[in-house]
Amino acid sequence: xxxxxxxxxxxxxxxxxxxxxxxxxxxxxxxxxxxxxxxxxxxxxxxxxxxxxxxxxxxxxxxxxxxxxxxxxxxxxxxxxxxxxxxxxxxxxxxxxxxxxxxxxxxxxxxxxxxxxxxxxxxxxxxxxxxxxxxxxxxxxxxxxxxxxxxxxxxxxxxxxxxxxxxxxxxxxxxxxxxxxxxxxxxxxxxxxxxxxxxxxxxxxxxxxxxxxxxxxxxxxxxxxxxxxxxxxxxxxxxxxxxxxxxxxxxxxxxxxxxxxxxxxxxxxxxxxxxxxxxxxxxxxxxxxxxxxxxxxxxxxxxxxxxxxxxxxxxxxxxxxxxxxxxxxxxxxxxxxxxxxxxxxxxxxxxxxxxxxxxxxxxxxxxxxxxxxxxxxxxxxxxxxxxxxxxxxxxxxxxxxxxxxxxxxxxxxxxxxxxxxxxxxxxxx
Numbered sequence: 001x002x003x004x005x006x007x008x009x010x011x012x013x014x015x016x017x018x019x020x021x022x023x024x025x026x027x028x029x030x031x032x033x034x035x036x037x038x039x040x041x042x043x044x045x046x047x048x049x050x051x052x053x054x055x056x057x058x059x060x061x062x063x064x065x066x067x068x069x070x071x072x073x074x075x076x077x078x079x080x081x082x083x084x085x086x087x088x089x090x091x092x093x094x095x096x097x098x099x100x101x102x103x104x105x106x107x108x109x110x111x112x113x114x115x116x117x118x119x120x121x122x123x124x125x126x127x128x129x130x131x132x133x134x135x136x137x138x139x140x141x142x143x144x145x146x147x148x149x150x151x152x153x154x155x156x157x158x159x160x161x162x163x164x165x166x167x168x169x170x171x172x173x174x175x176x177x178x179x180x181x182x183x184x185x186x187x188x189x190x191x192x193x194x195x196x197x198x199x200x201x202x203x204x205x206x207x208x209x210x211x212x213x214x215x216x217x218x219x220x221x222x223x224x225x226x227x228x229x230x231x232x233x234x235x236x237x238x239x240x241x242x243x244x245x246x247x248x249x250x251x252x253x254x255x256x257x258x259x260x261x262x263x264x265x266x267x268x269x270x271x272x273x274x275x276x277x278x279x280x281x282x283x284x285x286x287x288x289x290x291x292x293x294x295x296x297x298x299x300x301x302x303x304x305x306x307x308x309x310x311x312x313x314x315x316x317x318x319x320x321x322x323x324x325x326x327x328x329x330x331x332x333x334x335x336x337x338x339x340x341x342x343x344x345x346x347x348x349x350x351x352x353x354x355x356x357x358x359x360x361x362x363x364x365x366x367x368x369x370x371x372x373x374x375x376x377x378x379x380x381x382x383x384x385x386x387x388x389x390x391x392x393x394x395x396x397x398x399x400x401x402x403x404x405x406x407x408x409x410x411x412x413x414x415x416x417x418x419x420x421x422x423x424x425x426x427x428x429x
Contacts, residue, residue, distance in 0.1 A: 015040040023050050023061060023325070023399060024086055029301075030397045035342075038063055038330040047316035050325075056090050059304070059323035060316075063330040065337040065352070067313055071305055071326055073359030078305035078324065080361060081105055085400050089304045089323045100245040102253070102361065109360065111233045112246070116364045119167060119224045129371050132163055136372070140379035144411040148390045151409040156262040159372050164254035164365075168247060169212070169223030181205050182255050183405070202248070209247040213240050224250070250365070257299045257355070258369045260396075260403035262376050264297035267407055268344050269380075270388055275346045280381055289346040290373045295353035296344055301329040301402045303357060328354055329402060383417045 015036035022028055041048050041063040052058035062068050071078055081097040081104065083089035094103045101112045118124065136159055143149040161179050164170075170178065184201035212225055217240075220226040228243040269276040278284045304325045307318045318324060332353050333341040356363035363369070380387070391408030 018045055018048055019051070021050075022053070023302075024053075024056060024059075024090060026397045026399045029399060029402070030395060035333075038327070038333065039335075042330060042334055042336075047314045047318075057323070059086070059089070059325055060318060062313070062324060062326050063334075064314075065331040065334040065354070068326040068328065068331040069354065069358050070313070071324060072303075072354075072357055072361065075105055075360050077308055077311045079105055079308055080305055082306040084303050084305070084361075086302065086304060086325060087400070089306065089325075096245040096249070099239075099242045100249050101364065102249050105360075108233060113364060115228065115231045115233075116224075116246070116250075119227055120364050120368060122367050125368060125371065128163065128167065128368070129375075131166065132159065132371055133375050133378075135159060135162055136375040137379045137383075140376070140383055143409075144383045144413045148408065148410045150406055151266050152259075152263045152404055152407040155376075156259045156266075156407075159262065159376065160255045160258035160369075163258075163368065163372060164251055167224045167254075168250065169216070169221055169225055170251075174208070178205065178208065178251060179255065181208075182252055185252065205248050205251065206244055209244045209251075210240060212247070213243045253363065254365050254368070256401060257363070257365070258372045260299035260401060261294055261297040261355075261369070261373055263404050263407050264299070264402075265293040265373065265377065266380070266387065266409060267393055267404060268293070268296055270386075270409070272344050273386065275344055276386060278346055279377060280385070284346040286374050286377055287370075288349055288351070289377055290370050291351040291353055292344065292346050292348045293373055293377075294355040294370075295332045295338070295348070295351060298329040298332045298353075298355055298402055300355070301400060302327045303361075328357075383411075383414055385412045385414045387411045 016032060016034070018037065018041060021032075021034075021037060028034070041061065046062065046064045046067060048061040048063065050059050050061050062071060080102065081094075083091070083094045083097075084103050088094040088103075094100070097103045098108065101109065101116060104112060139155045139158055143151070143155055149155065157179055161175050161182075165172075165175050165178070181201045181204050185198055185205060209225075213229055216223070216226045216229045220230060225243065225247060228238055228246060229240075231238055233242075269279070279286075279289055302325045304323060307320055307322045307324060309320050311318050332338070332355065335341055337352055338348070356366040356369070387409050389408065390410040392406075393404045393408075394406040396403055396405050
């Protein structure tokens with residue numbers, strides 16, 4: 001049994017007692033506002049022990065920006081190969097360990113990362129960016145013309161899935177199917193989806209990509225699956241399982257982070273019209289706005305590691321084999337790093353948000369995700385004068401993902417926006 005860290009000051013007003021909060025339970029996030037709870041942890045328990053239950057082990061919780069960054073870059077004392085999120089860490093490991101980039105360390109991780117960056121680096125993605133722009137502006141223009149839509153379902157779900165599917169060579173007819181599996185695999189849109197259904201969805205994604213890999217072995221193309229299927233690590237061609245697992249990681253990560261950040265951007269801009277006006281009027285740069293959207297959204301609330309040896313963090317001893325969770329959601333609101341972190345400020349600079357992680361495992365799709373969010377903000381700026389909620393926003397039920405699965409929105413078209421013919425020429429159609 002670990003000694004609990006002691007509270008050295010009072011709870012923040014309205015905060016839940018840290019000893020009663022279970023961060024492994026999705027209901028914790030669905031049923032409570034944890035703003036004051038995270039502030040209490042940062043101020044009084046920066047290294048906090050989340051108690052075990054009758055059915056699962058306990059784990060450490062890091063809430064400060066500095067500590068989260070330190071563990072992210074420390075691949076000597078911590079490993080990702082026993083899982084990198086609570087669902088796998090608490091189950092005792094990840095089936096993709098040593099083969100899937102996100103849960104592989106050392107030289108093999110470096111080689112896999114280089115292979116993926118050949119298709120996901122800035123220079124290679126320039127033509128992809130043009131396609132993202134065309135798709136995004138088409139979707140937004142159509143929604144604005146219609147007046148209202150569920151932004152989460154009709155726009156945000158379409159942009160990242162189309163982009164990563166194009167890169168992987170997934171047929172258009174299969175994309176809605178994969179999107180549905182993605183949502184079930186990592187989070188629930190309602191309380192009726194249990195862990196067994198999530199596991200089945202993850203298996204279906206793996207089986208789907210296994211068939212695609214077999215096709216690309218026989219008839220390679222220019223897509224990312226073909227690149228992986230004909231790449232080598234340590235002189236050996238990647239196995240079908242290696243390729244499938246990395247496709248799974250790309251389709252899950254490439255969809256969720258961008259999609260949830262886009263949804264949150266519209267939710268937050270509608271709630272803060274003064275920030276929308278700054279964007280609309282060109283008072284803030286789009287790149288700066290994207291970083292603030294990512295900080296605010298923190299779509300992946302945590303990642304995790306396992307300690308390889310005893311190590312001390314902030315005066316607390318972490319024992320070998322302990323699970324350590326790194327809470328980006330809290331780190332992105334750390335008062336020690338961000339001035340008035342509770343304020344949504346599109347002009348925030350500097351902005352040391354860590355929504356894509358940090359260090360050796362910094363997200364390989366970060367550049368692509370920023371392109372997608374940027375193009376969405378530009379399309380909203382160009383085609384609307386504003387927008388407002390048209391119904392209740394429904395939150396995900398998850399201990400990993402933060403955001404909404406439904407966001408009804410009413411758009412107000414900008415009559416001074418780009419004309420349709422000009423738009424066609426601009427996107428190069």
